[in-house]
Amino acid sequence: MKTIAEVLTLSTAFLSEKKLDRSRRSAEELLASVLGVKRMDLYLQHDRPLFETDLEKMRSLLKRRSTGEPLEQILGEIEFYHCQLAITPDVLIPRQETEILVDLIAKRIKERPSSGRTLWDLCTGSGCIGLSLKKAVSELSVSLSDICPKALALAKKNAEANNLEVDFRQGDLLEPFFGETADFIICNPPYISQKEYEELDPGVRDFEPRSALLGGERGTEFYERIARELPPFLRPGAQIFFEIGEGQGPAVQEIFSPLPWRRSRLLKDWAEKDRFFFLEIE
Ligand SMILES: C[S@@+](CC[C@H](N)C(=O)[O-])C[C@H]1O[C@@H](n2cnc3c(N)ncnc32)[C@H](O)[C@@H]1O
Numbered sequence: 480m481k482t483i484a485e486v487l488t489l490s491t492a493f494l495s496e497k498k499l500d501r502s503r504r505s506a507e508e509l510l511a512s513v514l515g516v517k518r519m520d521l522y523l524q525h526d527r528p529l530f531e532t533d534l535e536k537m538r539s540l541l542k543r544r545s546t547g548e549p550l551e552q553i554l555g556e557i558e559f560y561h562c563q564l565a566i567t568p569d570v571l572i573p574r575q576e577t578e579i580l581v582d583l584i585a586k587r588i589k590e591r592p593s594s595g596r597t598l599w600d601l602c603t604g605s606g607c608i609g610l611s612l613k614k615a616v617s618e619l620s621v622s623l624s625d626i627c628p629k630a631l632a633l634a635k636k637n638a639e640a641n642n643l644e645v646d647f648r649q650g651d652l653l654e655p656f657f658g659e660t661a662d663f664i665i666c667n668p669p670y671i672s673q674k675e676y677e678e679l680d681p682g683v684r685d686f687e688p689r690s691a692l693l694g695g696e697r698g699t700e701f702y703e704r705i706a707r708e709l710p711p712f713l714r715p716g717a718q719i720f721f722e723i724g725e726g727q728g729p730a731v732q733e734i735f736s737p738l739p740w741r742r743s744r745l746l747k748d749w750a751e752k753d754r755f756f757f758l759e760i761e
Contacts, residue, residue, distance in 0.1 A: 480528035483521050486510060490541055497545045505550050509540045512554055547682040560611035564637045569629040571691040573607040576748045577667055577722060580755055581608055583746065584665065584720050585615040587757075595662030595714055596620050601652060602668045602701075604691060606634030606645075609665070613643045619663075624648040624655050627690060652701070653708050660714045666705065667722035672698030675724075699730050706734050719758040728753030 481489075487506050494502035511518045513536045514529075529537075543553050551557045551572045556565050559573045560581045566572055588598075596619050600609030603623040613621045623638075623645055625631045631649050638645050648655035671692045676684065683692070694701050702721065709719070723731050728745045735743060741761045748754035 481534065482526050482528055483510065483514075484525040486529060486534070486537060487521065490537065493541055494544060499544065499547070501550075505544055506541075508550060508554060509544065510537055513537050513540065547685065549682060549686055552686060559605075559607045560615070562607070562611050562614055562637070562641045562643075564605050564607055564610070565633060565640065566605060567629075567633055568686060569627065569688060570604040570633055571687055573605060576754050577607060578611075579748055580665075580667070580720065580722050581611045581615070583755065583757075584663070585612060587718070588612070588616050588619070588663065595716070597661045597714075598622070598663040598665065599624065599656060599661045601664065601666040601705075602626075603634050604630050604667075606637045608667060609645060610634070610638055610641060610643050612665075613645055614641065620646075622646040622648055622656070622661075624650065626651050627688070630688075630691075652704060653712055656712055660712055661717060662714050663718050663720070664709070664712070665720045666701070668694060668701035668705070670694040670698050670701065670722075670724040670727065672696065694724075697730075698724055699727060699734060702727075702731050702734050706738065710738065713760050715760065717760045719760075721756045723754060723756050725752045725754070728756070731756050 487510060490506035491503045494505055499505065507518045507521060511521055513533050540553055544550065549572055551566050552568055556563060557573060560578050598612060598619045599622045601624050603609055603625045606623050609621045609623040613619055623634050628649055631647055635647055669692050671694055673696050675698065676693050732743065732745065735758060739761055740758050742759045744757045745753045746755040746757065
């Protein structure tokens with residue numbers, strides 16, 4: 480019978496041979512999920528022998544990971560800014576940059592308690608942005624929208640699992656909000672260009688939805704549409720927050736420059752890359 484420590488060593492070696500990154504961490508996460516324990520508990524029980532049924536399950540998960548399937552999809556969940564979110568192949572796996580975005584927005588909203596309370600998360604996917612902001616600032620009235628019914632169904636499930644009361648709209652960008660206005664609008668749209676999409680890491684391109692990644696030929700088409708369609712949806716003093724692709728800062732600034740904003744700002748991620756674009760209306 481093999482022990483936890485032995486299985487971890489063998490599994491890490493197997494994943495490293497397949498040239499998969501974070502092989503030790505992946506082996507730990509997969510084994511913890513098979514045994515239904517926390518990752519750190521594996522070290523407290525390192526000499527525990529494993530049953531053949533657990534070994535079978537571990538082999539099957541390792542096989543999936545060895546094809547490049549993302550760890551988060553195999554585990555089926557992720558922790559994102561104090562929320563536990565289910566993840567399926569119908570949604571983009573929430574990224575760390577997006578947690579930075581949520582943190583920046585939550586701080587801004589808390590700094591100005593007198594501003595309005597209506598917040599829309601367009602292109603919500605798993606619901607990660609809107610749900611974590613609702614959790615961080617409970618007074619907000621949050622609506623989540625996406626064009627993909629399966630993504631929206633998952634966002635609903637995530638709202639319920641985290642006990643968060645929010646509203647859901649299905650449709651194309653701002654269309655489901657026709658005739659309404661908001662104080663805060665957030666959007667992390669698909670922003671990868673056709674050329675970048677073709678060159679994407681297969682672990683992303685083959686497993687995450689194309690419709691969540693590809694932003695058109697240039698990659699900036701969603702920002703162009705939003706700049707055209709946004710004005711009637713804004714309340715006085717409204718703030719808009721976008722995640723953008725690395726290197727898209729100048730292009731996105733240019734796209735929004737004809738509109739009468741009081742302030743526009745590009746902000747950077749931890750790697751010092753332009754990653755977020757914030758706008759404030761007069
Ligand atoms: C980059 S993902 C962002 C998901 C999530 N907000 C996040 O930050 O992880 C983009 C999302 O936009 C949705 N989407 C694509 N085209 C859309 C459209 N025309 N209108 C609304 N949502 C759209 C996709 O279904 C996908 O869920």
